[in-house]
Amino acid sequence: MGGDRTIRETLRGWAFLAPLAVFILGFVFVPVAGTFIDSLHREVTFLPRAFIGLGNYRSLSSDPWFWQSLRFTVLFVLVSVPLELVLGMAFALLLHRPSRARGALRACVLLPWAVPAAVSGRVFELVCNFQYGPANYIAERLGLTVGPVNWLGSAWGAFFALVAGDTWKTAPFVAVLFLAGLSAIPGDLYRQAAVDRAGPLQRFTRITLPLLRPVVVVALLFRTIDALRVFDLVFVLTRGGPGGSTTSLSLYGYDAFAGGDVGYGSAVSVVLFLVAFALSAAYVRIGRFGRGLS
Amino acid sequence: MRMRAIFRVLCAVSAFLAAAAPPSPAGAITFAVGGAPSEFDQWERLAREFEGKTGIRVELLRQPTDTGLRRQxxxxxxxxxGSSPDAFLMDVAWLAQFxxxxxxxPLDPFLGKEGCAGREAFFPRMIDAVDTYDGRVAALPVYVDGGLLYYRKDLLEKYGLPGPPRTWDELLRYSEVVQRGERRSRPGFYAFVWQGAQYEGLVCDFLEFAGASGEFGVENGAVVIDTPRNREALRFMRDLIGKYGISPPNTYTDMREEEVRTFFQEGNALFERNWPYAFALHESRGSPVRGKTGVAPLPGWSPGGGAASLGGWHAGISRFSESKPESAKFLCYLASYDTQKDLARRLGWNPARRDVYADPELLAKNPHFPELRAVFENARPRPLLPYYSRLSAILQRHVNAALSGMSTPxxxxxxxxxxxxxxxxxxR
Amino acid sequence: MNGEGRTRLPYLAAAAAMTAYCIGPIVFMALTAVSRRPDFLSPGAGLEFTAAHFLEVLRTKSLHFLEYFRNSLVVSAVSAALSVSVAAPAAYAITRLEVPGRTAVLFSALAVSMFPQVSLVGYLFRLMTSLGWINTYAALVLPYTAWILPLSLWILTSYFSSVPRDLDRAALIDGCGPLEALRKVIVPVAAPGIFSTALLAFIFAFNELLFALMLTTDHHARTIPVGVALFEGLHGEIPWGAVMAAATLSTAPVVALTLLFQRRIIQGLTRGAVKE
Structure with missing residues (x-):
């Protein structure tokens, strides 16, 4: 094969990639760069635009609301992601077991994933409702509480409502990922373990978990990033309340944009972006993610 | 095959992308309002009547009830x-930013002409201070709000108290007497309920507690909030809950307008700080306090030293509207004597025009109207700053923290x- | 696994609990939508069926529910079609052509899917404003397409690489150009994969909230999630029956798609995430 042919093929390949590149550059990379630039400006509806260097970031560092939303966001990730992984693993093990109803079960489990977060937010808002919500009904039946609890009226109640809503919607996604990992484990290994008289727990910790490790890292990465940028559920279910205690970084940024301070909102977004970026880089290093790709 | 179908879709895409939102039909305007369903019905009726009179169609753009979402x-x-909406309703606290x-x-070219009210028809505190920006009228008031003191006439009488308190000290004294007595039969009785939750209403209440000599604003670039009078007011608010125990302990977690109103309406309080809307509800059929409720201006630190926070909703026209004269006509229609009277009668909204308060028909139904007019004449606006909502958020948080004891006043x-x-x- | 008989009962119980957990809230939503009162669970109140809430949502013109619905369908379908047709040639180039830097392309695409939406939306808002495109379909379709592209690219790359190379090589030898080879050979063979990709793309676009909230202003372009999120505010009396009727209607398309194509969706999801 001559050099000419290689060059032609390369050019053709780039031509095939061009539309993708245009879209991603134009509507993802350029906006992100624009957000970086905006964050260095005073960009407020009622004042002329002006370059202020790190001024917005200086304001952020002394803004208690910003620290509050950072704290909330981190806590939300730390609580909801492990819960989702554990629940997702349990679902995956259940779904993996051969059964006549397996197809129906999988469809059921997939449903919460497909429901728009705006809808599940409204549903959980009603579930937690002081007067009508089943949360109070169930908690009282189980003897957990006496009298109705105003879940969304207290900082902790609202936090757990959000965790419950997020777990409900995303544990199924995690389960689907784990299920794929489980089906890739050769059955021979388990038969061998049975011969060696390994109990179910030993089989899980010695075979299933180690072999699932790459999938667990992928799920951890996806879920962490998603929980870090949580917006829909918070916007609908608590609106960041009560008293701003459940404002996520995304919501804080949006509130600044919608309130007319694009520069400040951009600074918040850049911080979130950097946190997400640092975390994914760390995961990719730890998990050796995508090693077999190239 | 499939690919060809996809390419065909791709062609259709370009057609969609080119299609912008259709502008509203000629001779029609879009008006954005929010509020409860019952209010929305009234807006629809007004729009129909306006169209009948002028031939201008008003399309209503329904907004959420939550004021924060409406503003966003x-x-x-x-x-x-965007050229839509052409006109909209604004809370008094957004006006400066907008x-x-x-x-x-600017509305000046339309005022006082072709049946449109002139500036003098409205409360000067509103039209001059709030609606005027840079010397030009930017919005028209549609209805007015101001903080009021509601009291139980029957309880004051029962304990031989002369009438509504004029000072906070009197309020405290009356409260202690009545609460001690009422607790015997009603263990959940608290003498005084007001808005203490962390939200905009708390700022209004705080400024009212500070009274006419309280201060909140920016002077020559310096924030004025940490004054002796304000500190005293905040200590008083905190002590109402803790030291004196005449306001319920959930004041700073739960108490907003509706919580306060229900508490009072169920007969569990002697005094209530609330907006005028509560009056009609207290007097509604089936209300336990019906016929027992009185209305008075808020107390101050000296007799006559009280100050109500000014609230209310205003209508404005978008600079980007393509139907400004038509929109102005609709605004003038909203501010007309008949519409203002109609809104007062049907929704209990307080007219923004002074002359409506002397309407015999309304006076017969609302004997407290002269009292209201006096309150609105003197009501005090919150700082008119484009970034007011940010200052307010800070104040809400700190005042609330002081009420809960997390910090000292x-x-x-x-x-x-x-x-x-x-x-x-x-x-700056 | 062994011990079928012994573990059957706990298995059934666990499966029942899982099912109840997953569909419980959905059933509750649907029941509230058809119940005369929202508090049908509390003692003394029963479940009395009514269609009034659905009729209210569909008939109240000022709610614009049908318009939101139409906007959502159009925007999601167009975005899905567009992202698949852009991703397909790219996936072809990555799996079939000698392109330097294709790993870089794949990984930058992966990185893009990690970006928080909020770090784009402020600038997109200013961009669309200056173009005069706020509140048009374009304001949503273009960012959605870009946003879904990484996922589409990964799934399609995975599907295309499982198509035997001999197939399209034969087509190339027969004198087809690469575009024709893609269209005539790979696309038909990988059709199920393309369909799964489009399905996922549709669901992602259908459920998106933040961009729609910022880039549209009224019923001319606003989508269902915004409609549901802003369906009355937090204060005052929330008409729960109507809210849940709206929620049920907006969930119906994605639920139907999920139930119909469960297998495909699971395949697509795992292809995108787990390289086998």
Missing amino acids: GLSVSLQAR AASGWLE EEALSAARREMQAIVSRY
Whole structure:
């Protein structure tokens, strides 16, 4: 094969990639760069635009609301992601077991994933409702509480409502990922373990978990990033309340944009972006993610 | 095959992308309002009547009830310079930002002409101080709000008290007497309920507790909030809950307008701080306090030294509207004597025009109207700053923290001043 | 696994609990939508069926529900079609052509899917404003397409690489150009994969909230999630029956798609995430 042919093929390949590149550059990379630039400006509806260097970031560092939303966001990730992984693993093990109803079960489990977060937010808002919500009904039946609890009226109640809503919607996604990992484990290994008289727990910790490790890292990465940028559920279910205690970084940024301070909102977004970026880089290093790709 | 179908879709795409939102039909305007379903029905009726009179169609754009969401929705449309909505209703606290951002069309050319009310028809405190920006009228008041003191006439009489308190000290004294007596039969009785939850209403209440000599604003770039009078007011508010125990312990977690109103309406309180809307509800059929409720101006630190916070909703026209004269006609229609009277009669909204308060028909139904008019004449606006909502958020947080005992009133106000100063320097 | 008989009962119980957990809230939503009162669970109140809430949502013109619905369908379908047709040639180039830097392309695409939406939306808002495109379909379709592209690219790359190379090589030898080879050979063979990709793309676009909230202002372009999120505010009396009727209607398309194509969706999801 001559050099000419290689060059032609390369050019053709780039031509095939061009539309993708245009879209991603134009509507993802350029906006992100624009957000970086905006964050260095005073960009407020009622004042002329002006370059202020790190001024917005200086304001952020002394803004208690910003620290509050950072704290909330981190806590939300730390609580909801492990819960989702554990629940997702349990679902995956259940779904993996051969059964006549397996197809129906999988469809059921997939449903919460497909429901728009705006809808599940409204549903959980009603579930937690002081007067009508089943949360109070169930908690009282189980003897957990006496009298109705105003879940969304207290900082902790609202936090757990959000965790419950997020777990409900995303544990199924995690389960689907784990299920794929489980089906890739050769059955021979388990038969061998049975011969060696390994109990179910030993089989899980010695075979299933180690072999699932790459999938667990992928799920951890996806879920962490998603929980870090949580917006829909918070916007609908608590609106960041009560008293701003459940404002996520995304919501804080949006509130600044919608309130007319694009520069400040951009600074918040850049911080979130950097946190997400640092975390994914760390995961990719730890998990050796995508090693077999190239 | 499939690919060809996809390419065909791709062609259709370009057609869609080119299609912008259709503008509203000629001779029609879009008016954005929110509020409860019952209010929305009234807006629909007004729109129909207006169309019958003028032939101009008004399409209503329904907004959420939550004021924060309403402001964000409008602010997004206006930042985007969209021609819809043409006109909209604004809370008094947003006016400064909207006007300073250049989003509001000056209304001066329309006022006082062709059956449109002139400036003098409205409360001067509103039209001159709140609606005028840079010397030009940017919005018209549609209804007025101001803080009031509701009291139980029957209980004051029962304990031989002369009438509604004129000072906070009197309020405290009356409260202690009545609460001690009423607790015997009603263990859940608290003498005084007001708005203490962390939200905009708390700022209104705080400024009212500080009274006419309280201060909140920006003077020559310096934030004025940490003053002796304000500190005293905040100590008093905290002590009402803790030391004196005449306000319920959930004041700073739960108490907003509706919680306060229900508490009072169920007969569990002697005094209530609330907006005028509560009157009609207290007097409604089946209300336990029906016929027992009185209305008075809020007390002050000396007799006559009280000050109501000014609230209310205003209508403005978008600078980006393509139907400004038609929109102005609709605004003038809203501010007309008949419409104002109609809104007062049907929704209990307080007219923004002074002359309506003397209407015999309304007076017969609302004997407290002269009292209201006096309150609105003297009501005090919150600072008219484009970044007011940011200052307010800081104040809400710190005043609430002081009420809950997380910080002392002194710490709270000095921290609030510091944080507000940072905001002021940022936006100056 | 062994011990079928012994573990059957706990298995059934666990499966029942899982099912109840997953569909419980959905059933509750649907029941509230058809119940005369929202508090049908509390003692003394029963479940009385009514269609009034659905009729209210569909008939109240000022709610614009049908318009939101139409906007959502159009925007999601167009975005899905567009992202698949852009991703397909790219996936072809990555799996079939000698392109330097294709790993870089794949990984930058992966990185893009990690970006928080909020770090784009402020600038997109200003961009669309200056173009005069706020509140049009374009304001949503273009960012959605870009946003879904990484996912589409990964799934399609995975599907295309499982198509035997001999197939399209034969087509190339027969004198087809690469575009024809893609269209005539790979696309038909990988059709199920393309369908799964489009399905996922549709669901992602259908459920998106933040961009729609910022880039549209009224019923001319607003989508269902915004409609549901802003369906009355937090204060005052929330008409729960109507809210849940709206929620049920907006969930119906994605639920139907999920139930119909469960297998495909699971395949697509795992292809995108787990390289086998």
